[in-house]
Amino acid sequence: MRQRSRGRATLAAVAAMCAVAALPGQAYGADGPAAYTFDPKAKAVKGAAVNTDATDLTAGSVYRSSIKFGEKLYYRLNLEATTNAYVSAVVVPKDGGKVAYGDGIAISVRDNSDLGCSSENARFGSAEYPRPIAAYAYRTVDKDSSSCQGAGVYNVVIERxxxxxxxxxxxxxxxxxxxxxxxxxxxxxxxxxxEDWPSASPKPATRAPDNRRHGGGSYYDATSLETGEWKDEVVPGQTLFYRVPLDWGQQIFATAGLGNSTVPDEDEYISGALAMSLDNPAHGHVDSASAMAYSGKPASMSLDPVPPVAYRNRFASDTRVSAMRFAGWYYLSVTLSPEVAKSYGSKPFPLTLTVNVEGKAAGTTPYRGEAGIFGVTQDDKDMARNGQSGSQAAESKSRSSNMKLLGAAGIGAGAVLVLGLGGWMLLARRGRAAAPAGTADAGQQQPYGGPPQAW
Structure with a gap:
């Protein structure tokens, strides 16, 4: 039975490796840019129109849902008195949907008396085309506050x-x-x-010889970056995601630029051609750059300077400051307007992303126990240096685990073989020792056929 179990484990490991190898990646398709890559671990959940029908959300989980025109949906949290809870929503309009300046979602966390704990809006703004946008809301413990404290039921409300x-x-x-x-x-x-922080433009980042990094299709598979100048390509209508590890005390500066068009004699002016946003480790919105216009010539835009990562930032009234409240992966997303294709074609456009991480990392965490997503590890720094995405790192870890399983199964099978040979030889010796006098060659009368074929 043990041998059979090892065989099953080996087959399962091989199947898992094949499944990982077959995972689809982000690529340019014949029908246009790849769609948003939803987290494959996301659980399907339906928002409720009435709060008493809402589904419970579990900490550390990802969910996939949807919202219709004019809907206001409820989801439920069961919080302990000491829980700092953050819930984010990424909205992904389906292709072809028209959006306006003020379109978007509002997300809030509210107690069971409908008193608001916090809220945030995500808007398409001056870049009036469908693309993924994110916002978050939270309930945090504050001993000096009398509202939204204590254990109990809280509602997450998402309104389109x-x-x-x-x-x-x-x-x-x-x-x-x-x-x-x-x-x-x-x-x-x-x-x-x-109240103030460094705002001077940093020294231009160095361009490495191998500086091509292709952005991912979502937060799930965002490509890791460190300080440097990175080259990519983006097609009209596509959103690319990148992530940068920021430790306590570190500050980020980012610039995105489009190269010139090769379409001859074309200088059509397109407002809001390129959009860029910065989001924090909880997928809460930090800031957006003013949407950049494009007329076929090189153009660039930059995020306004945000403060270094610090726990105390959360006490600021300015949402740009309060969102820089914890260490971890910060996400940059860049979208090229689909309108660009009408004048300059649908082929990939050259994109440059320049990232500067300034300031010395504090190297300590204010938390009790593991920081989880709210911290930066050496593995995170290695991923940023190598350009790995979170999904690639998970696949690599899975392959490593499967190889260890295969190795263990091989060692186990080898041990069974050795034990089998040993047992067979012991039986053979006992047989010879028990043979009657005058039959000293009795043990040689049976031809050697090898160990029993029990596997």
């Missing part, structure tokens, strides 16, 4: 906001619920939010 002239198609949602660890030591007095 669209103008009457906008598309009526369904929007897909990717919902994440993350729990922030508790502080190792509570401060005696609440830290004050920063």
């Amino acid at each position: 906001q669209s103008e009457t002239t906008s598309g009526r198609g369904e929007w897909e949602l990717e919902i994440r619920y993350a729990s922030e660890p508790q502080l190792a030591k509570e401060p005696s007095t609440p830290p004050e939010a920063p």
